[in-house]
Amino acid sequence: MEGELAHIGAGLAAIGSGAAAIGVGTVAGNYLAGALRNPSAAAGQTATLFIGLAFAEALGIFAFLVSLLLMFAV
Amino acid sequence: MAEEKAEGGLVFHPLDQFIVKPLFGDGPVQWYTPTNVTLWLAIAILATIALFVIGSRGRGVVPSRVQSVAELFYGFIYKMVEDVCGKEGVRYFPYIMTIFVFIFFSNYLALIPMSYSPTSMIAITAVLGFGVFIAVTVLGFVKNGPSFLGLFWMKDAPAILRPIIAVIEVISYFVRPVSHSIRLAGNIMAGHAVLKVFAGFAALTLVSPVAIFGIVAIYGLEVLVCGIQAYVFTILTCVYLKDALHPHH
Numbered sequence: 001m002e003g004e005l006a007h008i009g010a011g012l013a014a015i016g017s018g019a020a021a022i023g024v025g026t027v028a029g030n031y032l033a034g035a036l037r038n039p040s041a042a043a044g045q046t047a048t049l050f051i052g053l054a055f056a057e058a059l060g061i062f063a064f065l066v067s068l069l070l071m072f073a074v
Numbered sequence: 075m076a077e078e079k080a081e082g083g084l085v086f087h088p089l090d091q092f093i094v095k096p097l098f099g100d101g102p103v104q105w106y107t108p109t110n111v112t113l114w115l116a117i118a119i120l121a122t123i124a125l126f127v128i129g130s131r132g133r134g135v136v137p138s139r140v141q142s143v144a145e146l147f148y149g150f151i152y153k154m155v156e157d158v159c160g161k162e163g164v165r166y167f168p169y170i171m172t173i174f175v176f177i178f179f180s181n182y183l184a185l186i187p188m189s190y191s192p193t194s195m196i197a198i199t200a201v202l203g204f205g206v207f208i209a210v211t212v213l214g215f216v217k218n219g220p221s222f223l224g225l226f227w228m229k230d231a232p233a234i235l236r237p238i239i240a241v242i243e244v245i246s247y248f249v250r251p252v253s254h255s256i257r258l259a260g261n262i263m264a265g266h267a268v269l270k271v272f273a274g275f276a277a278l279t280l281v282s283p284v285a286i287f288g289i290v291a292i293y294g295l296e297v298l299v300c301g302i303q304a305y306v307f308t309i310l311t312c313v314y315l316k317d318a319l320h321p322h323h
């Protein structure tokens with residue numbers, strides 16, 4: 001029984017990946033919106049873009065890690 | 075994993091590629107055993123050394139092909155360090171360059187089929203991440219003395235909020251090495267698991283040739299992710315270094 005519950009938990013943890021997708025989409029979309037308004041300032045902000053993407057993405061990776069742990073380590 | 079083979083499901087489990095195996099024989103893995111991890115770590119280090127030794131041998135005014143690649147790496151990282159940390163950060167350029175080139179090569183060499191990706195091991199990325207964390211913390215205290223703690227005390231915030239913000243800042247400071255290392259390992263591990271899952275669809279190519287486009291597309295995405303993750307790890311190192319050099323924002 002416990003094994004099945006762990007797999008259900010792993011599936012629930014995968015919802016976190018979708019939440020991270022929303023975050024990454026918000027960052028990239030807002031960057032693009034700003035870049036189209038002021039293209040000359042866009043090049044200077046790519047580093048900030050990648051840092052923001054990395055922070056948003058890290059939480060999705062944590063969710064992925066939780067589901068991996070539930071599948072194989074618990 | 076064995077029962078899936080018995081059921082006739084996946085023949086190769088997507089996560090089997092992350093098993094550490096000794097290169098010779100089947101004995102237990104000791105710290106001195108040559109394994110597939112140490113093999114690919116060694117290849118990454120040899121590739122790095124080869125690129126820069128061969129690249130800097132000629133020192134031509136008109137660079138050869140290898141030299142221009144080596145110069146491209148050097149210029150890219152040098153500009154990143156200078157932009158993010160300022161002129162004082164350039165002193166720590168060799169450390170950041172080493173981290174970038176090592177991660178870059180271990181990420182890209184792992185895209186060769188049947189290879190092992192050292193950066194997908196949390197043990198290896200944790201050493202890199204905690205190394206950066208300890209180095210940056212020590213550097214911050216050496217450079218600024220106790221005023222380094224001003225990093226956690228926002229002078230611009232309203233007085234009531236300052237203690238709460240300080241608590242949050244301290245927590246986020248100590249989570250940094252964890253997220254720093256798990257981001258790299260998680261991205262590479264997830265990417266390679268997805269690659270293997272899509273490679274499992276290869277047999278479908280007989281039924282519908284469209285399947286091959288899926289594999290090619292996901293491989294292209296992985297090529298992109300490997301570069302971006304090396305870049306992200308390096309630029310976050312630069313950001314943490316900037317915090318240590320200028321804690322007062």
